[in-house]
Amino acid sequence: MASRLNPYISFDGNARQAMEFYKEVFGGSLRMNTFGDFGEKGAGDAADKIMHAMLETDSGFTLMASDTPPGMEHKPGNNISVSVSGEDADELRGYWDKLSGDGTVSVPLEKQMWGDVFGMCTDRFGIVWMININQQQS
Numbered sequence: 001m002a003s004r005l006n007p008y009i010s011f012d013g014n015a016r017q018a019m020e021f022y023k024e025v026f027g028g029s030l031r032m033n034t035f036g037d038f039g040e041k042g043a044g045d046a047a048d049k050i051m052h053a054m055l056e057t058d059s060g061f062t063l064m065a066s067d068t069p070p071g072m073e074h075k076p077g078n079n080i081s082v083s084v085s086g087e088d089a090d091e092l093r094g095y096w097d098k099l100s101g102d103g104t105v106s107v108p109l110e111k112q113m114w115g116d117v118f119g120m121c122t123d124r125f126g127i128v129w130m131i132n133i134n135q136q137q138s
Helices: 015-026 045-048 090-099
Strands: 008-011 029-034 050-056 064-069 081-086 104-111 117-122 128-133
Touching: 008 015, 015 029, 015 050, 015 064, 045 117, 050 090, 081 090, 090 104, 090 128, 104 128
Parallel strands: 008 064, 081 128
Antiparallel strands: 029 050, 050 064, 104 117, 117 128
């Protein structure tokens, strides 16, 4: 198996809801394990929280996530975004519609100066998404 690079997102207690949402957006197979599944001692109220989740899609996307472990501080930041790009405009517009639906659009999905159709939004979980539809060069 080749090495792969994919985003890993830490949530503050809503990883399950976020990953189920992303499965609705992208499809695929979602596996989730809780802290309790791994017999994490001292998990207490966190026993039902997500220790590790992985979404693998038919399009080749992999997205991993977890809830912040007990005893660690959750530090959301603006230093992560997730980029999805390709040539299938219908598929990418479908992702855009779902991700931006209950979120905030910072760059509308439209043709940009570099020639591609691009948009950026923050979804309802505070994650920044960049969608880029590659345009054929003439």
